[in-house]
Amino acid sequence: MRAAVIVFPGSNCDRDMQVALQAVASAPVEMVWHKETALPRGLDLVALPGGFSFGDHLRCGAIAGKSPIMRAVSDFAHAGGHVLGVCNGFQILTETGLLPGALLRNGNLKFLCKPVALSVKTSASPFTSAWNAGDVATIPIAHHDGAYVADPDTLAELEGEDRVAFTYAQGAPNGAVHDIAGVLSANRRVLGMMPHPERAVDPAHGGTDGAPLFRSLADALVSA
């Protein structure tokens, strides 16, 4: 697997993502600045990292979503490429329309930074195949705007097509509808999630429950 991590002004989990992809998935990782207009050739995965791109101005992820590189990321996704968006990356994916719904201010208005128990809802994706559906993984969240919302038709579609990847196992701390923590695209190759799997891959992190996500990717994209 060959991966790229997109770096925006204000990204702050880009290097964590790089290290996780290298350490767990043994992937060569290129860092790509947002002003680039093309992705490196031969990529299997593009990761949009967490952080506060463009200071969260206007709406979280809105300005980053219009960055020059995002046109190339969008083309990559539409051509069947795999894209992982974590936290601010998830917000950027909804802003660009690569994933449905939106992320709103947390219901209790607080910035939430703590490990949370996630329920893995599906193992049928290149991001979650190393888990079994129903597994619980403890992975940190760190966000102010993580309340997932979508209209009822979209929710029915996501749930009907088994596209909810993760829910908060003990109720959504941020007010997300149906406790949704992560969703997949229709072709299951784009995942957006608020929790940070890249912050749970090394025993020094306090847990390695995020590692199966990167192992899943390594398995799925090994021959790509």
Place this chain on the structure above:
Amino acid sequence: MKARVHVSLKSGVLDPQGEAIRHALGTLGFEGVEGVRQGKLIELELAQTDPAAAEAEVKKMCEALLANPVIESYKIEIA
């Protein structure tokens, strides 16, 4: 010419910030505030001098960037 864009959350979307404002107003003794919705106001200075053309252009800006149609609605004033 100037344009003002009012962006607000759609009616079905919960607004916890508006609710916090309502609560604070109650604490200050303002009674009878039954609901608060918070939005944003974006003021644009435009080179365009034709109001209809300006409005059409600002509408495009709203759809492309200023509002997120999944959760927000917008209203344009040209002055």
